Amino acid sequence: MKELILTLQKEIIVPVEMDKVLPEVIENMSLEEIKNIELVQGRKRIKVADIFDVELNDIEGEPRIVIKNSSPKLKYIGSKMTKGEIVVEGDAGMYVGAEMKGGKIVVNGNAESWAGQNMKGGELLIKGNAGDYVGSAYRGDWRGMSGGTIIVEGNAGNEIGEFMSKGLIHIKGNVGIMAGIHQNGGIIIIDGDVDVRVGGEMKAGAIVVYGKVEEILPSFKFEGIVENPVIKLSKKDAGTPIAGTFYKFSGDYVYNKPKGQLYISVDSNPDLI
Amino acid sequence: MEYIIKNGIVYDPLNGINGEKMDICVKDGKIVESVSDNAKVIDASGCVVMPGGIDSHSHVAGAKVNVGRIFRPEDSKREIYAKKGLRTGTGFSVPSTYKTGYQYSEMGYTTVIEAAMPPLIARHTHEEFMETPQIDKAAMPLFGNNWMVLEYLKEGDIKACAAFVAWLLKAVKGFAIKIVNPGGTEAWGWGKNVHSLDDPVPYFDITPREIVRGLAEVNELLGLPHSIHVHPNNLGHPGNWETTLETMKCVEGVEAKPRVGERETSYYNTHCQFHSYGGTSWKDFESKAIEIAEYVNKSKHVVIDVGQVTLDETTTMTADGPMEYDLHMTNGLKWANCDVELETGSGVVPFIYSPKGPVYAVQWAIGLELFLNTNTDKVLLTTDHPNAGPFTRYPRVIAWLMSKKYRDEWLYNKVHKWAQQRSHVADADKEYDLYEIAKITRANQAKVLGLSETKGHLGVGAEADIAIYAIDPEEKDGKKIEKAFRYAKYVLKGGEVVVKDGNVVKEVFGDTIYVDVQVGEDLMNEVLKDVGEKFRRYYSVNLENYPVSDEYANSWRVIKIDATDIN
Numbered sequence: 001m002k003e004l005i006l007t008l009q010k011e012i013i014v015p016v017e018m019d020k021v022l023p024e025v026i027e028n029m030s031l032e033e034i035k036n037i038e039l040v041q042g043r044k045r046i047k048v049a050d051i052f053d054v055e056l057n058d059i060e061g062e063p064r065i066v067i068k069n070s071s072p073k074l075k076y077i078g079s080k081m082t083k084g085e086i087v088v089e090g091d092a093g094m095y096v097g098a099e100m101k102g103g104k105i106v107v108n109g110n111a112e113s114w115a116g117q118n119m120k121g122g123e124l125l126i127k128g129n130a131g132d133y134v135g136s137a138y139r140g141d142w143r144g145m146s147g148g149t150i151i152v153e154g155n156a157g158n159e160i161g162e163f164m165s166k167g168l169i170h171i172k173g174n175v176g177i178m179a180g181i182h183q184n185g186g187i188i189i190i191d192g193d194v195d196v197r198v199g200g201e202m203k204a205g206a207i208v209v210y211g212k213v214e215e216i217l218p219s220f221k222f223e224g225i226v227e228n229p230v231i232k233l234s235k236k237d238a239g240t241p242i243a244g245t246f247y248k249f250s251g252d253y254v255y256n257k258p259k260g261q262l263y264i265s266v267d268s269n270p271d272l273i
Numbered sequence: 274m275e276y277i278i279k280n281g282i283v284y285d286p287l288n289g290i291n292g293e294k295m296d297i298c299v300k301d302g303k304i305v306e307s308v309s310d311n312a313k314v315i316d317a318s319g320c321v322v323m324p325g326g327i328d329s330h331s332h333v334a335g336a337k338v339n340v341g342r343i344f345r346p347e348d349s350k351r352e353i354y355a356k357k358g359l360r361t362g363t364g365f366s367v368p369s370t371y372k373t374g375y376q377y378s379e380m381g382y383t384t385v386i387e388a389a390m391p392p393l394i395a396r397h398t399h400e401e402f403m404e405t406p407q408i409d410k411a412a413m414p415l416f417g418n419n420w421m422v423l424e425y426l427k428e429g430d431i432k433a434c435a436a437f438v439a440w441l442l443k444a445v446k447g448f449a450i451k452i453v454n455p456g457g458t459e460a461w462g463w464g465k466n467v468h469s470l471d472d473p474v475p476y477f478d479i480t481p482r483e484i485v486r487g488l489a490e491v492n493e494l495l496g497l498p499h500s501i502h503v504h505p506n507n508l509g510h511p512g513n514w515e516t517t518l519e520t521m522k523c524v525e526g527v528e529a530k531p532r533v534g535e536r537e538t539s540y541y542n543t544h545c546q547f548h549s550y551g552g553t554s555w556k557d558f559e560s561k562a563i564e565i566a567e568y569v570n571k572s573k574h575v576v577i578d579v580g581q582v583t584l585d586e587t588t589t590m591t592a593d594g595p596m597e598y599d600l601h602m603t604n605g606l607k608w609a610n611c612d613v614e615l616e617t618g619s620g621v622v623p624f625i626y627s628p629k630g631p632v633y634a635v636q637w638a639i640g641l642e643l644f645l646n647t648n649t650d651k652v653l654l655t656t657d658h659p660n661a662g663p664f665t666r667y668p669r670v671i672a673w674l675m676s677k678k679y680r681d682e683w684l685y686n687k688v689h690k691w692a693q694q695r696s697h698v699a700d701a702d703k704e705y706d707l708y709e710i711a712k713i714t715r716a717n718q719a720k721v722l723g724l725s726e727t728k729g730h731l732g733v734g735a736e737a738d739i740a741i742y743a744i745d746p747e748e749k750d751g752k753k754i755e756k757a758f759r760y761a762k763y764v765l766k767g768g769e770v771v772v773k774d775g776n777v778v779k780e781v782f783g784d785t786i787y788v789d790v791q792v793g794e795d796l797m798n799e800v801l802k803d804v805g806e807k808f809r810r811y812y813s814v815n816l817e818n819y820p821v822s823d824e825y826a827n828s829w830r831v832i833k834i835d836a837t838d839i840n
Binding site for chain 1: 344345346347350606607
């Protein structure tokens, strides 16, 4: 199989859309063809070789792409990808892994907003911080992330997992306001602190917070304190065990019969109730 | 510029031409008897030639359409229109203005009527018209919930009401009397609705029956080109077919007396599919299309457009505020609602007509049943764009009508079995021929809108709005029919080639049509006193700032009517 190494020649000012350079696309292409892939930059079209040094190697296993010297101006990295691997050395721009269906993306740096937007499957690993709307829906849409896993080792911004219906988002740092807003399924795990309105208007799914929460919305119902619970999202669900002692809430009761679950660490929030 | 369209097979129902091979001559924007030898030749051999398409009911411009665009970015993303030399556009169910114009043009349509214009927000509609290329357009202001209308009709003062209608049509540059959920939208301002023809409107204490009948009489007194254009009460509710029939019956005896045009009907029931529901709930929901079609066939005064459900994800939008609230409560999707002061209201909700949904399957079947059982002189093709589906699906509807095979492919393989069980669409063997297609997409429209003098036909003197489709008249392959009608081979607008091989090759801006009726001066002065009083006391704008001024069109086309005998 093939390994494509793209090295950004110099810092770019106008963002470039990278959704045409995917592992499944390059696996059957020659070096020349890859160099000539058209990319959108602002209102112009450029070729891959115009901004990248291009290197193509033969390797074992699945096709992979390495983007070296990456910049937050590179948008839509791995958007709609279905297989293989993309490794980003540096920062990734907006929409990294948007609508991805399979394969794996590793960002060894920070990611801008909308990482994993409308993600359907696969794995997105961000080693630095992520912006707002991690694993959210496209603007206006009520159908968000429907599968796959997003892991952010740093912090994330506001409205993560908006309209999420399936899959897992794990943020190892802190997150902003309205985490899991309109959540309709799936699990969000936050190791750090969360700002206000966590789980607002959620209908189903679960949010686990190990850090400190600013508040719990009044429309959530306290269900008791649980130890080492197993999160079940449906009757058939085998369950996801989580370790620790938690306040359990159900909600959001702005809807009729909501099935959303909140697990808030007792240790980090001794005075919550 | 002269053109001669050679060897096409011509379908022109208003002139009784049914599939004759003949040449059509065009000079200076009109159809003429003959042209000189210098005329450019358009070879239409193997193609079908029809007058330009006319859409009599489509939501393409104005406040609520724009609300739909603004609150559905996900619909914008779904379809992007970017062709060289043309303005870009977005939106599948609520396309932006340029995309709207281009796509109508690609399908061979040349005239489109915006179905609902709140008078107070008429400027917005006209502003969007100015940015909608390729087509002639007109807008129908809403009258069915207007306080002035309700008060005049309550008093039984038909003449004063007529003068008010004439004033308003001219002030907002409107084309016809649109009635939406008569009385119901006003009741919605009170958190209520009206549920039958004799359910009184809060405060005004007038019934939908009095509103519809009254405005029908007003319409014929003024002699407007189009009849009243009615969206009756109870849209989309199981069992509403009785309300629909009653509403049709309540204007029996009101004779069509247009002062311009050749209209013979006095009642236009729009998106009849949404009004032909039997049963008492969604559980025992069934089609009553046959019953409606039977009544329409025997009634001289009625014509219907269908509002065919196309089984797409779309955006519903109507001045029927309470109905949109019901819809939002049913599907739980986002909802926009608006109250327009003394005049009307509106609502917008996205909607997914899934083929696998039992109710949607029956809705789809009801639309087809109306087409297949109604006299083809009395039925018009619409999808109530974008309510039952986007206008870009007209070719698919045409394919369902022309090919039973294609229809059955959907009926038995793609849609829920309720379509077979709860309607009679499976029994219908009828297949439309191209002559009938030409009727339901152009000729009938031209006639009922009162525009048939120059539109909707190919006789000498008509406007040279012409569509040429690459299709064999005997074609039964659904996909081929769809493609042929989606991308016309040639389209001429005002005597110029604007589409070639499905691509817009020339951008033109059509006229905006409105009606200017002159009634007796004394009567108008009396009515203007009432209007002035209403503006002083209730409106948020001054009367002087209300009328749409002359700069709000690329070019106006005025239909002048002398009705000074009304005084």
